[in-house]
């Protein structure tokens with residue numbers, strides 16, 4: 001469970017200060033699915049970075065299961081990330097020289113899992129996203145949708161509590177977008193994940209059970225009773 005209290009993030013360059021997040025209060029329960037939308041520059045990616053322990057706020061608390069991420073050292077943040085949080089990005093972020101299976105295995109290396117088990121877990125994760133036939137393929141030999149499936153397998157292979165996705169369908173056509181959303185939704189349910197997704201896609205935002213809108217670093221949350 002996440003509890004954010006009065007979270008601010010300021011970026012300063014010379015005389016200019018950007019208030020990327022400006023007093024965010026937000027609770028995200030275990031197993032929740034939250035979609036974040038809003039205009040460009042509104043603070044969506046910044047908020048996701050805070051939730052993902054990729055960066056610390058300027059002030060405020062980001063409590064994940066009783067631990068305030070804002071107070072942790074870099075080493076502890078890295079540990080929280082590698083054990084608890086899976087990421088999916090718009091641009092897939094796969095390593096081009098590694099096969100699908102090797103890319104997925106990279107998520108298990110920091111957890112100290114032995115090579116044989118890593119290979120097995122990675123193969124299982126790739127099967128679960130429909131890529132059983134593609135274990136030995138390089139990213140460049142796969143379609144965008146397949147590459148995103150590899151990235152999703154890499155995000156969930158370590159069985160994280162939290163899955164964070166930043167525009168996961170932003171580089172995909174409409175049909176592939178729906179397929180990827182189906183995969184994400186299925187994994188969210190199967191793994192009981194806490195799932196937070198940033199999207200510009202208004203169709204996806206309308207379907208969200210809980211929708212956060214970020215404008216100029218300020219948040220409003222609406223519950224959608226129809227879903």
Ligand SMILES: Nc1ncnc2c1ncn2[C@@H]1O[C@H](COP(=O)(O)OP(=O)(O)OP(=O)(O)O)[C@@H](O)[C@H]1O
Pocket residue numbers: 011012018019020038039040041042043044045046047214
């Ligand atoms: N590393 C940084 N240094 C300086 N300013 C930054 C940095 N990262 C973000 N910002 C600024 O913070 C504000 C929020 O940026 P953020 O990327 O979170 O917005 P966003 O809602 O994700 O936008 P988009 O939809 O375009 O991705 C913007 O004004 C941006 O220019």
